[in-house]
Amino acid sequence: MLHPFATDRQIGSVYRVDAEGAEVTLPRAAARPQMHLGQRVPRGEVAEFVVIDVGGFGIVGRIREVWVSANERKRVADGIDPATPIAPLGAVQLLATLRLDGTHIRGIEKYPRLGDPVYSAPPDVLEALISEAAEDGGPRLSIGTLANDDQVSVEIDPSRLFGRHLAVLGATGSGKSWTVAHLAEGIQGIGGNLIIVDATGEFHTLGGSTTHVSVSSTELSLPHTDMDEADLTAFLRPSAGSQLPKLREAIRSLRLAELIGADHPLVDERGLIHKADKRRSDFYDLQTEHADAVERAGSKFNLRLLGEQIECECIWAHDRYNDALFGGPELNGLGYCVSLITRIQDLIQTPEIIEIVSPFTERASVIGAIDSFLADAEKNVLCISLKDLPFVHYMREITVNAIGRHLLSLARSGKFRPNPLVVAVDEAQQFFGRVIGDEIITTRLEHFEAIAKEGRKYGLTVCMATQRPGDLPSGVLSQAGMLLVHRLGHGRDRKYIEEASSELDRSATQLLPGLTPGEAVLVGVDFPVPISVRIAAPLRKPESEGPNYRAGWQASPTQD
Ligand SMILES: Nc1ncnc2c1ncn2[C@@H]1O[C@H](COP(=O)(O)OP(=O)(O)O)[C@@H](O)[C@H]1O
Numbered sequence: 001m002l003h004p005f006a007t008d009r010q011i012g013s014v015y016r017v018d019a020e021g022a023e024v025t026l027p028r029a030a031a032r033p034q035m036h037l038g039q040r041v042p043r044g045e046v047a048e049f050v051v052i053d054v055g056g057f058g059i060v061g062r063i064r065e066v067w068v069s070a071n072e073r074k075r076v077a078d079g080i081d082p083a084t085p086i087a088p089l090g091a092v093q094l095l096a097t098l099r100l101d102g103t104h105i106r107g108i109e110k111y112p113r114l115g116d117p118v119y120s121a122p123p124d125v126l127e128a129l130i131s132e133a134a135e136d137g138g139p140r141l142s143i144g145t146l147a148n149d150d151q152v153s154v155e156i157d158p159s160r161l162f163g164r165h166l167a168v169l170g171a172t173g174s175g176k177s178w179t180v181a182h183l184a185e186g187i188q189g190i191g192g193n194l195i196i197v198d199a200t201g202e203f204h205t206l207g208g209s210t211t212h213v214s215v216s217s218t219e220l221s222l223p224h225t226d227m228d229e230a231d232l233t234a235f236l237r238p239s240a241g242s243q244l245p246k247l248r249e250a251i252r253s254l255r256l257a258e259l260i261g262a263d264h265p266l267v268d269e270r271g272l273i274h275k276a277d278k279r280r281s282d283f284y285d286l287q288t289e290h291a292d293a294v295e296r297a298g299s300k301f302n303l304r305l306l307g308e309q310i311e312c313e314c315i316w317a318h319d320r321y322n323d324a325l326f327g328g329p330e331l332n333g334l335g336y337c338v339s340l341i342t343r344i345q346d347l348i349q350t351p352e353i354i355e356i357v358s359p360f361t362e363r364a365s366v367i368g369a370i371d372s373f374l375a376d377a378e379k380n381v382l383c384i385s386l387k388d389l390p391f392v393h394y395m396r397e398i399t400v401n402a403i404g405r406h407l408l409s410l411a412r413s414g415k416f417r418p419n420p421l422v423v424a425v426d427e428a429q430q431f432f433g434r435v436i437g438d439e440i441i442t443t444r445l446e447h448f449e450a451i452a453k454e455g456r457k458y459g460l461t462v463c464m465a466t467q468r469p470g471d472l473p474s475g476v477l478s479q480a481g482m483l484l485v486h487r488l489g490h491g492r493d494r495k496y497i498e499e500a501s502s503e504l505d506r507s508a509t510q511l512l513p514g515l516t517p518g519e520a521v522l523v524g525v526d527f528p529v530p531i532s533v534r535i536a537a538p539l540r541k542p543e544s545e546g547p548n549y550r551a552g553w554q555a556s557p558t559q560d
């Protein structure tokens, strides 16, 4: 049983009502803040929650504006004399209906009437409103406290927070990474499963049951056998006209060379297949025999030979005099492929790249690391650092896409239904539905977008963090069932959020520019009211290993 209508919490009365809100008197709104028995005495401030006693129900609302009448403004400017109080007024947005047994419903069951008393919402009412009925005993994730009342802790059922994807939004420096770290610690606390795709390496501080891995030329690999056609196309960027078919043929030939071995007469000592002037049927019979493996994206080939093999493919389809033979080199075709061959040669001479994508390595693949993590019941969090991945050739986007594809295929096979998995992706706008290429050929790296659209029914959901929600592919943000919105200035991104989330009512978006680091507005599809939360700081703070100006520059020799 709740007692929201305690006399000492009354802050005013209703004097005007329309369909969206009520206007109320707030006689104490201009008084100095006071503490009583360790609690703030409520007065009626912007963003404060109130309960209006409408007889039998409480209507929960939030104060969105406070003002004084025109003829009292000068007195406010001059400094208020406590002996002759002024009469501030406030506008309250009506949000939900509270029954006195503690249950609540969205929407307004009964509108306030003139003179109805307005109370500052006490902590237990707010807790009842934010948290589900406490009896069900399931685990709760503690997020923090209400921003304007640290007596009220905000604890959320993880299935509500992550069950339909969570978006963590806000400008740079508004607290997104700390929030993700805090959630990661919370997930560990309740024995959940989380994979963090850590673009900058700042989550290396996470402790407890966290496994840290890194994709780089000396640690985990991403062999091209774990890429699909879209990844490979994004990686090598052939033009659609003549380069793409030659690239495909060269890859098929190299796969065949791996399958039949270097001893085969068609394969030279280095592993290339020279078709020129050879009998066509010799080659095509073999290719038909091994068709499955030759066409399969996961089949090995020697990437280091790819440039040269493309050159070998630039031949006439038939010999001029004998149709049964391949022809000789065709220089026009080769000319068209030169830029692709150069790009590939350049790439294989870059150790930071070839060491990651070559399938001929002893090092484990990031895909294998995910499987071992999922098999290890002791570990709750897998943190995959992309810090040492080069920014060239879309290596980062391709790596994340490959991770997404693997997770999605595990999800479709039913793996996460009994034991749901959350994947957190910072800088999500870089990785969701990224389109790569130019006017000639474009590739869409779409697996994370697909997770956002269909992962939920398989128990695979994402926690996407971004400072540029407007750059996410359309439709992704609206899949999120919960938004944690940190400080966000005016402009395009905020408008985008307002549009994408019908739930984020105006009174909540108005708070966004004024939030301090670590404060966020929490909105959810089945969350009764948007609330502003002060998110608890993580025990282990994320820490990017950026350049250290303070220590580095002070230590410079000219200083001594
Ligand atoms: N929950 C929090 N409590 C207190 N301070 C915070 C909190 N979250 C963030 N901050 C402060 O804001 C800074 C930036 O946070 P960070 O998470 O790195 O921002 P973002 O990832 O959005 O760029 C932190 O270094 C910290 O000082």
Ligand SMILES: [Mg+2]
Pocket (backbone or CB within 6 Å): 176, 177, 178, 426
């Ligand atoms: Mg960050």
